[in-house]
Amino acid sequence: MVLNPEFRSIRRVKHYPWRVVLVGAFALLGLIALSGWLVQAFVAPGRSASVAADVVRSPAPPDRPAPRVAAQHLTSADAADVSATDIPLDQFQARVDAALAVQPLLFDSRGATLSVAQQAWVAQLADGLRDGRFLIRVRGHADSAGGPERRLLISRQRAEAVRAAFIGAGIAADRLLVEGWGARLPVASNMSEDGRARNRRVDLVLREGRR
Secondary structure, eight states, X not given: OOOOHHHHHHHXXXXXXXXXHHHHHHXXXXXXHHHHHHXXXXXXXXXXHHHHHHHHHSOOOOOSOOOSSOGGGOOHHHHHOOOOTTSOHHHHHHHHHHHHHHSOEEOOTTOOOOOHHHHHHHHHXXXXXXXXXXXXXXXXXXXXXXXXXXXXXXXXXXXXXXXXXXXXXXXXXXXXXXXXXXXXXXXXXXXXXXXXXXXXXXXXXXXXXXX
């Protein structure tokens, strides 16, 4: 059978675009594969080396700052041994701070009285604070409960209680300075009961010389 030339022309026009689309699709896939191979072969190694170099150059993230004295490794007896007379004031202060980190002097919410255990602890601290080079500032603190006058009053009463215990343990009264700071120097947030309990405290700050 002989086809009409016009019919053959129509078939070519009708099927030719599909061939172009298929050829173009295969060509595009080939280009994508080739470009991926080129990236893997030439770009990725350089980038990996750069990333590795950045890792080497970047310092490791710091751990938590170490305390001045590793208080967590001290027993109460070790911490109280602050009586070395040949160390400078800042080191002496660090050892006192470590002792109070091991066993802080804390009070009830409305209290300014030392328990029997706390009195024994103050006496133990006193054994290490007999070095007459230093004055001892006994600083009382309060949480945020109550008004400013009440906080100042109870913080000073707490300091007075610790001062009296030191005197009873043999520390000369003229070496002990009493200060009430109210709630001005918190060590924890007053938004929680645990934080408020930690703020109801007495700390010790040393000064050189005598009054």
